[in-house]
Amino acid sequence: MPIGACMVAEAIEQAGHRVSVLDLMFNQNPRLALESEIKKTNPDIVGLSVRNIDNNDMQNPVAFFKDLKPLADTIRSNTHAPVVLGGAAVSVMPEELLRYTGADWAVLGDGEVVFPQLLETLSNDETPERIPGIAWLEDNVLKKNTGYAARFLYGCQIPNFNRWIDVHAYLSRLSTVPVQTKLGCHFKCVYCTYRKIEGPDYRLCNPEHVVDAVRKLADAGLHDIEFVDNVFNSPYEHALNVCEGLARIQSDVRLQSLELNPLFLDDTLLTAMEQAGFNSIGITVESASDVVLDGLQKGFTAKDVYSAAQVIQRHHLHCLWIFMLGGPNENTETVRETLRFAAQCIRPKDIAFFNTGIRIYPGTELEQIARKEGVLTLDPQEMLEPVFYVSPALDLDWLTRIMHDTLASHLNYINSNAISLSILPAINRLGSRLGVKPPLWRHTRFIRRGLRVLGMDV
Ligand code: B12
Ligand code: SF4
Numbered sequence: 001m002p003i004g005a006c007m008v009a010e011a012i013e014q015a016g017h018r019v020s021v022l023d024l025m026f027n028q029n030p031r032l033a034l035e036s037e038i039k040k041t042n043p044d045i046v047g048l049s050v051r052n053i054d055n056n057d058m059q060n061p062v063a064f065f066k067d068l069k070p071l072a073d074t075i076r077s078n079t080h081a082p083v084v085l086g087g088a089a090v091s092v093m094p095e096e097l098l099r100y101t102g103a104d105w106a107v108l109g110d111g112e113v114v115f116p117q118l119l120e121t122l123s124n125d126e127t128p129e130r131i132p133g134i135a136w137l138e139d140n141v142l143k144k145n146t147g148y149a150a151r152f153l154y155g156c157q158i159p160n161f162n163r164w165i166d167v168h169a170y171l172s173r174l175s176t177v178p179v180q181t182k183l184g185c186h187f188k189c190v191y192c193t194y195r196k197i198e199g200p201d202y203r204l205c206n207p208e209h210v211v212d213a214v215r216k217l218a219d220a221g222l223h224d225i226e227f228v229d230n231v232f233n234s235p236y237e238h239a240l241n242v243c244e245g246l247a248r249i250q251s252d253v254r255l256q257s258l259e260l261n262p263l264f265l266d267d268t269l270l271t272a273m274e275q276a277g278f279n280s281i282g283i284t285v286e287s288a289s290d291v292v293l294d295g296l297q298k299g300f301t302a303k304d305v306y307s308a309a310q311v312i313q314r315h316h317l318h319c320l321w322i323f324m325l326g327g328p329n330e331n332t333e334t335v336r337e338t339l340r341f342a343a344q345c346i347r348p349k350d351i352a353f354f355n356t357g358i359r360i361y362p363g364t365e366l367e368q369i370a371r372k373e374g375v376l377t378l379d380p381q382e383m384l385e386p387v388f389y390v391s392p393a394l395d396l397d398w399l400t401r402i403m404h405d406t407l408a409s410h411l412n413y414i415n416s417n418a419i420s421l422s423i424l425p426a427i428n429r430l431g432s433r434l435g436v437k438p439p440l441w442r443h444t445r446f447i448r449r450g451l452r453v454l455g456m457d458v
Contacts, residue, residue: 001170003178003228004087004111005049006159011112012119021164030067031074038078045122046075047107047115050087050097054386058357060420061386065089065100072101084118086111091197092361094135095142096384106135108144109197110183112157156181156205156213162220174428174438176226176256177217181210181242185230187261187299190328190365191358191389194230204238211245218251224438225253232257233264240269246276254437258282258320262308263300270315280439282320283308287327287334288341295328295391297365302337309345318442319350325399326357328369330391332398339406342413351444352413354403357388411445418444421458 002023013019022037024030038046048071055062075083086107090097094106105128107114114133121128128134135144158179161167182205183198217225233239246255255278262285273281285305287293293301312319321342325335342352360366362380370376370389378387390396407413418424427447431440440447451458 001161001167001175001177002049002051002165003159003161004051005047006161006164007157008047008049008086008111008115009164010157010159012116015116015119017119023165024071026166026169031070034071034074035078038075043079043081045084045119046079046081047084047086047111048072048075048101048103049111050085050089053089053093053097053384054359055419056359056386057355057416057420058359058386058388058390059416062420063385065097065384068097068101072103076102082122084115086115088197092193093384094144095137096362096381098135098137098142099381100384104136108133108135108146109199156209158213158217160220161222167222171222171224172429172432173425174224174432174436174440176224176438177222178226178228179210179213179217180229181205181207181227181232182229182235182238185234187231187234188297188365189299190295190297190369191360193361193364196363198230202235202238204235207238207241207245210242211249214246214253214255215249215251218253223253225255226438227255227257227259229257229259231259231261233260233269236264236269239264240272243269243272243276243278247272251277253277254279256280256282256439258322259284261300262304265308265311267311267314270311270317274315274317278317279437280318280320280442281312282322283312284322286322286324287330287338289330289334289337291329292327292334292338295330296324302341305341306345309341312350313345313347318439319347320439320441321346321350321352322355323352324355324358325403326388326390326394326396328366328389328391329393331393332395335394335399335402339402343410346412348412348445350412351441352410353418353441354407354413354415356399356403356415357390360387360389411448414441414444414448418458 009019009021020041027033052064054064082104084105084107085097085103090106091108094108098106117131118128132145183203184201185194186200214225255276260281260283262283286296286298288302288305290302323338346352360370360376362383366389373392375389428440448458
């Protein structure tokens, strides 16, 4: 669900503006829909919420950013209103997206704080350059006013989704409702863009406010809630307080988070999560080899990964293990180490997701590593098109073969092909009709077996 766009819409409405949201997610003809919305509303300003540049997937790359140009052109040919870009993608590659779309302004970071200020400034005929969080091109050079505004000043802001989007359309595809309990991350993984989006410092939402937000969502009939923090269980105490607060209200929600770090996982936290109403977790370990974890600068070791597995085995929560193969220092032996870990420690009821290759984004340390190793020679401007890192010490053909065989013999293992499966949306809808609750990945073994019976090589 487009929580970011809804938050921004709600913030500017509360600031006294008239707002309409056009959600293009399920639209068959986005250009036509946009044109008719512009004619209907005659806007003074148009904001574009851009979430994904691409799908981060080396096997089946999709360049979502290309959908933007026809939309930007449609806006320009139907109105003189300024165009403002916002959303996670824009914080990751502001310069490239401003150039590509020809938009007037880009908002970096917290749009619900920055966009109302931008509107006020433009309404007063002032120039917005002094607003923290604004970027623009001046004489073809990127200018930006950095600095992050304080989120969570007024609690954990959950928009009234029904006011802005077709909630039923999302729920019927097994969507979960995103909620953040904090912003920021103080780790320094070499490939990561998250600190660029949310900043390096933690900004914590008061746990009681998180509990209120969850209660309100449950009262509104939204029971499947996903914590979308960069890392849910760091800082540890904060996660524990959130869970204990949620356990006290005993609401009938099903909670999940895909972003757990093995360093901060123990029985106390997992028990608290179970009591809070979690039905599943995801743990982002990336590798079980020390040299690769070191190359990725994950800040934890293979020993931590093994310890986390022991803790998880003592609990009932379904777990998705997330791996990323091909990072710095990866070679045949390190891949084998990770696969050995998966075979020994991942329960048959849990799922392992293996991604191969790492999307390189400008400004990350991985970009420097890739340039030094000669893996990357492109200019940052050319990096909107997905470009991936694979360790030069790894034989990609060997990796493809071994992963094909490993996935064939483990029905609870998947790779990115599972996400790109063209019938996945239909499976989600069918699941929803049959009363399946998110997350769908819990049923991976069953789905793979069923599709194989139907003759599909999945
Ligand atoms: C949680 C998460 C997921 C979860 C989402 C679960 C859920 N129920 O929502 C899952 C795992 C499903 C997921 C999937 C994907 N994700 Co993801 N995800 C995230 C994560 C960690 C948080 C997103 C979030 O909800 N943030 C909270 C909201 C409130 O923030 P926001 O949307 O950014 O909105 C704020 C601002 O951006 C801004 N804003 C937003 N819109 C607008 C509009 C205007 C006009 C303005 C002014 C401002 C503005 O203001 C908002 C409020 O502050 C981000 C990383 C990050 N830290 O941002 C990656 C991220 C967004 N994901 C990313 C990607 C690539 C994907 C996938 C394509 C991966 C894949 N291979 O399938 C899919 C796409 C899913 C989809 N349909 O869009 C990328 C997108 C950028 C890029 N690199 O291309 C990110 C940035 C991570 C990364 N690798 O860099 N994701
Ligand atoms: S822990 Fe996660 S969010 Fe933090 S830097 Fe590493 S990959 Fe990024």
